Amino acid sequence: MTENKSEIRDGMRIEWDVPIRMDDGVVLRADVFRPVADGRYPVIMTHGPYAKGLSFQDGFPGMWEALSTRYPDAVTGTTNKYQNWETADPEKWVPDGYVCIRVDSRGAGRSPGYLDIFSPQETRDYYECIEWAGTQPWSNGKVGLLGISYYAMNQWQVAALQPPHLAAICPWEGASDYYREFTHHAGILNTFVSVWYPVQVSAVQHGGGGRGDRNPNTGEPIAGSATLSAEDLVANREDSAAELLIHGFDDQYYRDRSPELEKITVPVLSATNWAHHLHTRGGFEGYRRAGSERKWLEVHGLEHFTEFYTDYGVALQKRFFGHFLKGEDTGWDRQPPVELNVRHVDGSFELRPEQEWPLARTRWAELHLHPDDHRLATQPPTAATSARFEALGDGLTFTTEPLGEDTEITGPAAAHLHVSSSTTDADLFLTLRVLDPDGTDITFRSALDPAGVVGAGWLRASHRATDPERSLPHRPWHAHDQPTPLVPGETEALDIEIWPTSVVVPAGHRLAVTIQGRDFEVPGDGPWPETYGVPMRGHGMFVHNDPDDRPAEIYGGTTTLVSGPDQPSYLLLPVIPRTPGSPTATRRGPFPTPRR
Missing domain, CATH: 3.40.50.1820 (Alpha/Beta hydrolase fold, catalytic domain)
Structure with missing residues (x-):
C-alpha cells in the first residue's frame, strides 16, 4: 500500500x-x-x-x-x-x-x-x-x-x-x-x-x-x-x-x-x-x-x-x-478580452489587444478558384471550368498574383467547393500556404513541427451535411451523425472549415491553397524530424493514414473540382485592415527564424 x-x-x-x-x-x-x-x-x-x-x-x-x-x-x-x-x-x-x-x-x-x-x-x-x-x-x-x-x-x-x-x-x-x-x-x-x-x-x-x-x-x-x-x-x-x-x-x-x-x-x-x-x-x-x-x-x-x-x-x-x-x-x-500574437514571416509576433473574436473589422474576402490556370482571384470564372486530380497524388494548387501591399489574414476561414468523385466518397485536405517571391514556402515553428503550415482544413465528403443553426459563413458546423454517400460523377457543394490562423503576408509574396485527397507535405528532401515515428512535414504528427478508415478503393479515386458562375468554388479569408485606427501593438521577438 x-x-x-x-x-x-x-x-x-x-x-x-x-x-x-x-x-x-x-x-x-x-x-x-x-x-x-x-x-x-x-x-x-x-x-x-x-x-x-x-x-x-x-x-x-x-x-x-x-x-x-x-x-x-x-x-x-x-x-x-x-x-x-x-x-x-x-x-x-x-x-x-x-x-x-x-x-x-x-x-x-x-x-x-x-x-x-x-x-x-x-x-x-x-x-x-x-x-x-x-x-x-x-x-x-x-x-x-x-x-x-x-x-x-x-x-x-x-x-x-x-x-x-x-x-x-x-x-x-x-x-x-x-x-x-x-x-x-x-x-x-x-x-x-x-x-x-x-x-x-x-x-x-x-x-x-x-x-x-x-x-x-x-x-x-x-x-x-x-x-x-x-x-x-x-x-x-x-x-x-x-x-x-x-x-x-x-x-x-x-x-x-x-x-x-x-x-x-x-x-x-x-x-x-x-x-x-x-x-x-x-x-x-x-x-x-x-x-x-x-x-x-x-x-x-x-x-x-x-x-x-x-x-x-x-x-x-x-x-x-x-x-x-x-x-x-x-x-x-x-x-482586453482578446490578446493576439499576430504572426510575421520573419518569425516575430505582434502582440495586439482586441475586443472580440472574430475581429469586428474583418473584411471577408472571397478568392475564387480558377481550374483552367490555377489562379486565386477576386472574381469567379466567367464560364464553368473543372480540373481533376488523383486523390492520393499531389492535388491542385491555386495561387494569387504577388500581393501589392502587406496583407494581414487573422481569423477563422472556410472554403466553398463544388466537387465530384469517381467513387462514393472523397476526403478533402486543404492547406493554406504563403510563397515568397521565389515561390518557396514560408513555414513556421508550430506545435511540434519546425516547418508548420499557415492553415489547414479538412472534410470527408459523405459528412458534408451542416447544421444551419450552428453554422456560420466562416465556420460551417458539420453534424457528423450519418453518411451521405456521393454518387460517382455527380457534383456536390461542400462547405469546409479551415481552422483559425494568423499571418501578415508581405507585399510581393503570394497566397496559395493546395487541395488534395491526402495529407499535405511541405516540398523538399528533408531530413524531416519525427515524433513517435511520424515524420513531420507541415502537420506535425497529426496525419490521416489509417487503412481501415481510408480504404484505397474508396478514398483513392479521382476527384474533380468545378468552378464557375453557377457553381462557385472559393476561399473565404479574414483580411484585417491595417489602418491608423487599428488597436496599438508591440512587436515580440524576433524568435527563431522560420524554416524555408
Whole structure:
C-alpha cells in the first residue's frame, strides 16, 4: 500500500502520494506542494494520466532540450527538479503563496483503477479532487486549474460540472470537442491517439512500471510499486484507439467525452496556438461558447508547450489567477478580452489587444478558384471550368498574383467547393500556404513541427451535411451523425472549415491553397524530424493514414473540382485592415527564424 510522505525542501512543504478517496472507494494519489508557513492559500491543480512523478527531463528529453536551450527564461529562477510535462512548476508558484497539486488520474501513475481517458468517471473524479482541495485546512477555498493539452482539455470538461470550489480555469492549448478536434478532422480519423496513447498513457499505467522510471525526488516508481501482468494491464484499461474505429460518427461515445461548454460559469482564460492541429480550434470554440460572463482569449505561436513556461506565459497566468484566486490588484480588470500574437514571416509576433473574436473589422474576402490556370482571384470564372486530380497524388494548387501591399489574414476561414468523385466518397485536405517571391514556402515553428503550415482544413465528403443553426459563413458546423454517400460523377457543394490562423503576408509574396485527397507535405528532401515515428512535414504528427478508415478503393479515386458562375468554388479569408485606427501593438521577438 502506498504511504504518503511529507518533507520540507527547496522552500516548500511537499507531501508525496497524498490519498484522495473517490465516492466509489478508489483512492487516487496526489503530490501537494505548499508554502512552509501555515496559512490558507489558493490552489493550482492538474489531474491526468501522464504520471505526476515522471520528470519532464527524463520523460520528454527532446522537448526539454528545445525549451531549455531556445527559451532560457522558461527554466530560470527554479532548480527545475520538480518539472513535470505540461504542468506548472511549483517552484514558480509556491513562493507567491499558492498550493500546487498534481493528481494521477484513475488507473494512471500511482493511482489504481480502470484507465479510461476523458470518460465521465474520470471527469467526476476530477470534480471530487477539486472539492477535496477546496476544503483542506491549508486551502482558502478557491481552486484554479492550469495545464497544457490533456490538462487543458479536462478543464473544459470538469468546469462544465460546476464544482463549488472551482474559482477559475486556464486551459492552455486544449481541445474542447473530442470528435471534431481530438480524434477526427471533419470526419476523417486522425491517427494521433493510436500513436500517442502507447507512449504517453499506457506506458505509465498503474501497475505497469511504465518506462521503468522513478521519481527523481523520492526514488519511488512512477507507476506504482505493484507489477501487473500484461494481460491484467490490458484488461484494466479502455482500448481508446479501437473505439475510434467502432464509432465513426459523433455519437454518444464522443458526447460523453466532450464538455457542455455553455454550462461553464467560472472565469476563463483560454490560451491557444495558431498552428496545432489537435488544439487550435478548441481554444477558440471554448472561448466563444463558454457560458462564463468573464472570459478572455490569448493566442500565440511557437511549439505548443513553449509559451506556457516562458516569462510571458507565466506572467499572464499569474495576473489571471492572482486576480480571481487571491483578490490582488494585478491589472487584470484592464485586460482586453482578446490578446493576439499576430504572426510575421520573419518569425516575430505582434502582440495586439482586441475586443472580440472574430475581429469586428474583418473584411471577408472571397478568392475564387480558377481550374483552367490555377489562379486565386477576386472574381469567379466567367464560364464553368473543372480540373481533376488523383486523390492520393499531389492535388491542385491555386495561387494569387504577388500581393501589392502587406496583407494581414487573422481569423477563422472556410472554403466553398463544388466537387465530384469517381467513387462514393472523397476526403478533402486543404492547406493554406504563403510563397515568397521565389515561390518557396514560408513555414513556421508550430506545435511540434519546425516547418508548420499557415492553415489547414479538412472534410470527408459523405459528412458534408451542416447544421444551419450552428453554422456560420466562416465556420460551417458539420453534424457528423450519418453518411451521405456521393454518387460517382455527380457534383456536390461542400462547405469546409479551415481552422483559425494568423499571418501578415508581405507585399510581393503570394497566397496559395493546395487541395488534395491526402495529407499535405511541405516540398523538399528533408531530413524531416519525427515524433513517435511520424515524420513531420507541415502537420506535425497529426496525419490521416489509417487503412481501415481510408480504404484505397474508396478514398483513392479521382476527384474533380468545378468552378464557375453557377457553381462557385472559393476561399473565404479574414483580411484585417491595417489602418491608423487599428488597436496599438508591440512587436515580440524576433524568435527563431522560420524554416524555408
